[in-house]
Amino acid sequence: MKITEHIQQAKDTLISFEILPPLKGKDISSIYNHLNPLMEFKPSWINVTYHRADTMIKKRNDGTFEKVAVRKRPGTVGICAAIMNHYQVDAAPHIICGGFTKSDTEDALIDLNFLGIRNVLVLRGDAAKNETHFEPEIGGHRYAIDLLKQVKNLNRGIYLDDEIIEGGKTDFCAGVAGYPETHFEAKSYEEDLQRLKEKADAGADYIMTQMFFDNKKFFKFVEDCKSLGINIPIIPGLKPLINKKQLSVLPKIFNVEIPHDLSNAILQTTNDADAEKIGIEWLVQQCKELKAFGVPVLHFYTLGKPQTIYNVVKEIV
């Protein structure tokens, strides 16, 4: 089922989770072990992130060097199919511009369609580790909106090869990313919102947000989206802050502010267990407020911390 259908049919706030593919070499059982406790909350769907390959320099036996592409977390499409089979729950793979040509993307979408996957979260992806800024693949897309347009074209039966006339139509529900505190590369909040409006106008079915720790920022973002005429569902992306290190790392990587009350409380703790307790309490409070505000879904970034997320969700369902 599509995410938009889940939202339309919901009688209460829905729950969804996001997972990362395991590091290469690990078994699918690591995904099931991660998800098993969380399935108690009957998530409406599971998102699976996509990770582009990084370029590495490796030393050959003869002492010379070679450039190799290494993907540390492969398997997004397979994991989605496995999750759907194993739990009978919908899966939403992330698809990205980075590292993909348009025809790689078309092939990937055809695979997803054949597997019965109806949802994709359409993203640009970040710069490769060895690059200072995002560069598209030759023959690939520069912005998420261009990838979105390709997905929407395939939904109309329009393939890259114009010799395919009356091609089979896919039926993807396509979400896009939104940033209540502005994407780190955007010139301004206003310009970033305008870019989001363009994605909505190009047919995005819903918006999933970057994490945030101050609900006021999310509420303002939702109001500003409405004022601009963005009328698709906005799903808050949520993550607990669970240790002191994250106080400096998260703002730097994700361009999010940590409210003083939360950072002060975390700074006063003397061990990780106490810090995690504070982070859980904070997120529980955030979720209660978001529910009261009427968000359609609470989407949790589980990121290797299923027990922490379990402790949050059990307080709010």
Ligand code: FAD
């Ligand atoms: P875009 O919408 O393309 O925007 C990127 C930047 O360009 C923004 O600053 C925007 O304002 C600007 N912009 C957009 N269009 C234009 C235009 N036409 N002209 C000029 N400027 C423009 N990354 C991964 O690699 N894998 C994942 O699985 C993944 N999952 C994510 C899930 C969520 C919910 C979120 C919020 C992010 C995720 N990311 C993931 C990270 C994401 O790829 C990065 O944040 C990336 O830097 C931007 O992606 P985007 O889709 O928002 O890009």
